Amino acid sequence: DIQMTQAPSSLPASLGDRVTITCRASQDIGNYLRWFQQKPGKSPRLMIYGATNLAAGVPSRFSGSRSGSDYSLTISSLESEDMADYYCLQSKESPFTFGSGTKLEIK
Amino acid sequence: EVKLVESGGGLVLPGASLKLSCIVSGFTFSDYWMRWVRQAPGKGLEFIGEIKPDGSKTNYAPSMKGRFTISRDNAKNTLYLQMSSVRSEDTATYYCARQDWGYWGQGVMVTVSS
Numbered sequence: 001d002i003q004m005t006q007a008p009s010s011l012p013a014s015l016g017d018r019v020t021i022t023c024r025a026s027q028d029i030g031n032y033l034r035w036f037q038q039k040p041g042k043s044p045r046l047m048i049y050g051a052t053n054l055a056a057g058v059p060s061r062f063s064g065s066r067s068g069s070d071y072s073l074t075i076s077s078l079e080s081e082d083m084a085d086y087y088c089l090q091s092k093e094s095p096f097t098f099g100s101g102t103k104l105e106i107k
Numbered sequence: 108e109v110k111l112v113e114s115g116g117g118l119v120l121p122g123a124s125l126k127l128s129c130i131v132s133g134f135t136f137s138d139y140w141m142r143w144v145r146q147a148p149g150k151g152l153e154f155i156g157e158i159k160p161d162g163s164k165t166n167y168a169p170s171m172k173g174r175f176t177i178s179r180d181n182a183k184n185t186l187y188l189q190m191s192s193v194r195s196e197d198t199a200t201y202y203c204a205r206q207d208w209g210y211w212g213q214g215v216m217v218t219v220s221s
Binding site (some may be wrong): 038046 | 126166207214
């Protein structure tokens with residue numbers, strides 16, 4: 001099975017900061033990488049699909065990128081509503097696997 | 108409007124069985140793979156398995172094989188998750204999700220405890 005290694009597990013940041021979360025795939029997944037945002041008590045929300053494509057309704061301050069087997073989610077200028085947990089997901093092959101999550105919190 | 112609504116959760120005794128349902132609307136259910144994902148309290152997301160549009164094929168995470176069974180009734184627009192021999196480690200919120208991962212249910216809580 002494909003393993004997804006996500007870092008960091010916790011990311012204290014200030015409003016207006018540029019922040020980056022990374023996932024590394026244990027084998028080739030091409031661009032079959034998605035990013036989700038999850039707020040307390042809510043269902044996950046799709047933010048990025050195909051590694052770099054913004055899902056509908058997602059603010060343009062969010063972006064996704066790929067460098068080899070490393071995938072990144074970047075928020076260019078952090079806003080208070082972005083404080084949440086973030087997860088990557090490889091959707092190349094089943095069983096699909098999530099990263100362990102990153103808790104984005106106010107410093 | 109696309110909607111997915113899970114039901115069937117609650118408090119269940121260790122070793123018992125439980126069947127969750129996910130009723131969908133707003134799209135052609137029989138065109139899509141459907142997935143189940145769970146999240147233990149304070150933990151991350153965990154893929155359980157998926158089912159093909161016509162119900163002829165299922166895939167499961169290795170840790171879920173044997174005790175969890177996914178099925179569907181396309182005439183009723185309903186996805187199911189049959190859980191058997193439940194353990195305390197199965198305590199979690201269970202979500203159904205559409206093939207594209209863009210639509211999720213609100214989640215249903217299952218608590219396994221004596």
